[in-house]
Amino acid sequence: MEIAIKLGQFLLSLSLLIVLHELGHFIPAKLFKTRVEKFYLFFDIKYSLLKKKIGETEYGIGWLPLGGYVKISGMIDESMDKEQMALPPQPWEFRSKPAWQRLIIMLGGVTVNFILAFIIYIGMAFTYGDLYISNNEVKDGIWISNPVVEKIGLKTGDKIIAVDGVKADKFHELNEKILLGKEVIVERDGKEQNVVLPIDFIDQLMKGEKISVVELRVPFIVTGVAENSPNKDKVQPKDIITSFNGVPVKYADEVLAAVNNLKGKSIPAIVKRDDKEVAVSLIVTDSAKIGIAYAGRLPYDNMEKLGLYHVSKQKYGFFESFPVGIEKGKNQLVGYGKQLKMIFNPSTGAYKGVGGFKAIFDIFPNTWSWEAFWSITALLSIMLGVMNLLPIPALDGGHVMFLLYEMITRKKPSDKFMENAQMVGFVLLISLLLFANGNDIYKAIIGK
Incomplete structure (x- = not known):
């Protein structure tokens, strides 16, 4: 039953993100009178689970749940429709539209992803508010049960003051801040001390036990x-x-x-x-x-009943929710950008922690929780938006890169060049997909 609940949340979140992302391309394409031949949730290699043609567009659900797509006429995409591209351009085709319209169509998907994430965070602020333990409440310091963290210089009883010069306000934010940080300022025995985090800190953590960086001290x-x-x-x-x-x-x-x-x-x-x-x-x-x-670990309510920590409960009105949700979305976007930077820096070893579909599946809880579902979906929406903006041919970011080149130089890359670039990008994406899911398999085998 637990597997079914996790799978249900995973598929619902993935489907929602894919459909809305593709709608981001579909709507501006239609507004600019560009023909959309297909709109698919999941990939329909060889056959579809469900399909129906309405007007000029075939809507359907494929059998391979690795994403989704819209097939826009006159566009060099993953369909690699060379026959269509060999014919003279038609007014309804993507390639016949002005560069600025093509740019808007290509940016539509990631724009929807970012807007969706911010809307979810605003809605969560209004619906659930904030429940947290202030870092100032941690009077007796943190608990370090991870030997890797202890080895780099943090100790049980340390009071964390700041990470990378930024004051630590909420305790639950500390783990992520330290993971992505370079220096932690702590108070130890009444004196401030700097703990410099090694560049391969994440790599060291992945080699050890799956224990949080810092934890609350409990009885x-x-x-x-x-x-x-x-x-x-x-x-x-x-x-x-x-x-x-x-x-x-x-x-x-x-x-x-x-x-x-x-x-x-x-x-x-x-x-x-x-x-x-x-x-x-x-x-x-x-x-x-x-x-x-x-x-x-103890639920927040239990900690408060035991007199350990005061739990702050913050409720927000409708209009108050907007700045709170926007700030949350901005912080998540910046945080994910830092994670990507670390992943692309081999010396950090963070690339070893990259996961595929199993890693995404595993972050969903075993019990149904709408709060957890929306929080994870918002984060995945940001991840999807950022990843699609990477300047890799076959991704939206690759198309945007070539369109910006065209708008600046007034020279349009040839269809042959775009076909080759699309093929290179496709091979690169498959390689990344194999690497990420291979990491999942490897970690499952070694039990990490």
């Missing part, structure tokens, strides 16, 4: 006990360890740090159970383990 709340644990009957789910080896403890990381130094010993501890304190004796094995599972 040691028992979620279960291993069957072979010597502490099997000593603690119960929802117990909170408040004292360990005679020392009061507030956070799980304090218990874990103490365990490392107490191998093979029986340790007195106090747990909070149903608002009562219960004394127990916990055995630490020779491998520095107590066999007790704990809650590494």
